[in-house]
Amino acid sequence: EVQLVESGGSLVQPGGSLRLSCAGSGFSFSSYDMFWVRQAPGKGLEYVSAISSNGDYTYYASSVKGRFTISRDNSKNTLYLQMGSLRGEDMAVYYCARATSLGVTGSHYFDYWGLGTLVTVSS
């Protein structure tokens, strides 16, 4: 059974930093591109960042570029999101998602999601 378990969410002050983790199991973690998607309270889904299966390529939404860093450790089946210079608008539930590509740039869909971890940004 495919499982994704996020951790690391907590209360952080504006300007602070936080590292999220996502542990994958039940599938060949190193074979899949992985994503972070967030959902602010009462709002919709927002793409945050993506990383290729071998970690060579990373992508970021403009709203987080320069502040967040995505990485992965395939030996530990774990995805990370290092978050810095946090702002109020970064407050959200952060989901990690396994992505399957249809072979065309940007054709990814998210076939498995974790339960999410809550990041609260407040002084």
Added chain:
Amino acid sequence: QSVLTQPPSVSGAPGQRVTISCTGSSSNIGAGSYVHWYQQLPGTAPKLLIYDSSNRPSGVPARFSVSKSGTSASLAISGLQAEDEADYYCQSFDGRYSDWVFGGGTKLTVL
């Protein structure tokens, strides 16, 4: 403001058919980008509902179907059931921004 536009809410009685639209532009749906759909039940994580415009993962009933035309796509739910009450999101890729994009979401209420 989402790149993909969905109606905030739709509703229908049990057994009825409802549709949820997802309107994009020439840089995403109109450019031929794939459209995928997700269901998010209250208090839970999103779940893949339909991918590649028409494929349903195992366990998703055939009551859920999609169509696509020009810069828009639509999700249709027939034989509405109480358990379908959820938020629904479309997702695609925008070549102008080189970003994966979601619709703003549509809340389905089963009357």
